[in-house]
Amino acid sequence: MTRRLGFKNLWVDAICIIQDSEADKIAEINAMGEIYANSALTILAGSAASSKDGFVGEAPLPPLLSENGEFSCMIPFKFPDEQIKALHLTRNEIDIPGGYDLDPLSSRAWTLQEWLLSTRKLSFSNLGVYWDCLSKFTDLLAPHEEGDGWVPRLRMPSQFHHDDNDPEKLSWQEESRDPGRFWIELIEEYSRRKLSVLEDRLPAISGLAAEVQVWVKNSKAYRAGLWEEHLIEHLGWCLEGQASRTKKLDGPSWSWVSVLASVGFDPIRYSSALLIKCSTTLVSENAPLGPVSGGRLVLQAYLARPPPMTIDDIRSTYPAATHQFDIDYAEDPSDTTKIPYAFLLLGLTGLKQIVGLLLRRLEDQEDEIYMRVGLITVYDEKDKTANA
Numbered sequence: 598m599t600r601r602l603g604f605k606n607l608w609v610d611a612i613c614i615i616q617d618s619e620a621d622k623i624a625e626i627n628a629m630g631e632i633y634a635n636s637a638l639t640i641l642a643g644s645a646a647s648s649k650d651g652f653v654g655e656a657p658l659p660p661l662l663s664e665n666g667e668f669s670c671m672i673p674f675k676f677p678d679e680q681i682k683a684l685h686l687t688r689n690e691i692d693i694p695g696g697y698d699l700d701p702l703s704s705r706a707w708t709l710q711e712w713l714l715s716t717r718k719l720s721f722s723n724l725g726v727y728w729d730c731l732s733k734f735t736d737l738l739a740p741h742e743e744g745d746g747w748v749p750r751l752r753m754p755s756q757f758h759h760d761d762n763d764p765e766k767l768s769w770q771e772e773s774r775d776p777g778r779f780w781i782e783l784i785e786e787y788s789r790r791k792l793s794v795l796e797d798r799l800p801a802i803s804g805l806a807a808e809v810q811v812w813v814k815n816s817k818a819y820r821a822g823l824w825e826e827h828l829i830e831h832l833g834w835c836l837e838g839q840a841s842r843t844k845k846l847d848g849p850s851w852s853w854v855s856v857l858a859s860v861g862f863d864p865i866r867y868s869s870a871l872l873i874k875c876s877t878t879l880v881s882e883n884a885p886l887g888p889v890s891g892g893r894l895v896l897q898a899y900l901a902r903p904p905p906m907t908i909d910d911i912r913s914t915y916p917a918a919t920h921q922f923d924i925d926y927a928e929d930p931s932d933t934t935k936i937p938y939a940f941l942l943l944g945l946t947g948l949k950q951i952v953g954l955l956l957r958r959l960e961d962q963e964d965e966i967y968m969r970v971g972l973i974t975v976y977d978e979k980d981k982t983a984n985a
Contacts, residue, residue: 598640598653602719608632611648623884630714630804639715641708643700643722652721700724706790706797709783710804713753776812777827781862784822784834789859795846796888798822798854803886810886821852821877821889828875829868829896833943833952834860835923835972842926849877849892850969851954856925863974865952868944870898899942905935911955922955924971939967951975 599607610629615621633639642652675681700722702708712718720727725736787802799822806819818825823832832851840858848854877892879885906914912922941954952974956967 602638604637608636620883623881623887626800626803626887627807627884629710630807633711633714633804634716634808636715636717638717638719639711641702641712641718641720641722643702643720646701704791706787706792706801709787709790710802713783714804714808776809777824777830777864780809780824780827781831781834781864784853785859785861788853789837795857798846799848799886799888800884803884806886819886820875821848821892822854823852825872825875828872828894829870829943830865831862832870832954833865833946833972834862835974836925837861840925840927847880847888847890849889849894850925851894852892854889855969863946863950863952865944866947867949870896870941870943873897896941901940901942903938903940905937907933907935910935911938919976921974921976922971923974924955925969938970940973941967949977 599605610625614625642650644650645652673681700720716731718727718729720729725738728735728737783802783805792798792801802822809824810819820828834853836856837859840856842850842856846855846857853860873895875892875894877889880888880890903911903914908922908924915922937958937960939956939958941956943952943954946952952972954969955971955973957970959966959968
């Protein structure tokens with residue numbers, strides 16, 4: 598296919614990275630951002646569930662089409678090789694929610710940066726064959742359709758792909774975006790995807806981090822998946838599914854990388870906390886945007902220390918009508934140990950909701966050190982009733 602498209606060179610990560618060489622993996626992962634951003638064309642095997650699957654040939658229909666007869670039908674068709682197979686026909690006006698999200702490729706964490714950083718993409722999807730560049734998105738099998746309803750919900754800001762030699766030529770993407778807002782949208786999408794190796798949680802977005810780092814213009818700002826410039830704003834993440842803290846997920850408890858779950862952000866707009874110091878311990882100095890084994894965060898903030906209690910005690914003490922507690926780990930209902938928790942005030946969201954961290958003091962430490970165990974949101978009772 599590469600030759601048919603007129604290219605001589607092909608880079609495939611599974612082949613071009615020496616898989617049993619840690620040094621080569623680190624070097625290639627560090628370069629991935631530039632590889633995808635500077636590629637002439639990225640071919641996406643959207644319909645393939647793994648690197649062992651092909652992507653040219655028959656593809657299974659998404660459940661929405663295969664289970665709903667009113668939108669599709671199947672007719673026999675004789676191919677040039679004399680084989681008689683089937684063609685699936687669908688109505689032109691059908692709107693398929695999710696678009697690319699129905700492809701196996703869209704569920705894999707590593708492929709997010711491939712998609713976002715590549716400027717020209719040819720995608721072989723379960724739903725069609727798509728061309729996507731900075732100026733156009735179209736289905737090559739139905740070129741009269743300009744991709745309505747199919748454009749992915751997350752795209753790179755135009756600042757990354759703007760042509761400095763042609764300032765009048767503007768990208769079809771939005772003209773300007775706040776880097777902090779873009780990053781949390783990226784993490785929300787990324788955290789929903791699957792990883793076969795849990796330790797790859799940070800390496801799999803290191804290429805994107807490298808590009809954003811140029812945007813942020815602070816080479817020392819990246820801290821365990823968060824940016825120091827926006828750190829207070831982004832400490833208020835919470836879980837969107839069943840979470841588990843495991844020993845395999847190394848990293849500081851204040852970062853989303855410490856939980857195995859999809860996360861969401863309600864950014865702190867009015868901060869009452871002040872960042873004093875933040876540091877992380879890299880697993881490898883050769884991978885400055887890669888995995889970390891721990892971190893330390895020092896804040897100046899209001900801290901409340903109630904008497905030792907259980908999570909159930911906390912929930913019964915503070916009414917559910919005005920307080921929401923999002924716990925970062927699976928609770929053991931049989932555990933009645935009373936813990937010295939603390940509440941740290943971060944600030945207010947855009948809706949003026951009070952947000953703080955639920956902390957647990959580490960008793961085996963000489964200094965007063967805490968780990969995050971959850972997020973606290975305090976509502977005005979009438980506002981929460983209205984939202985419900």
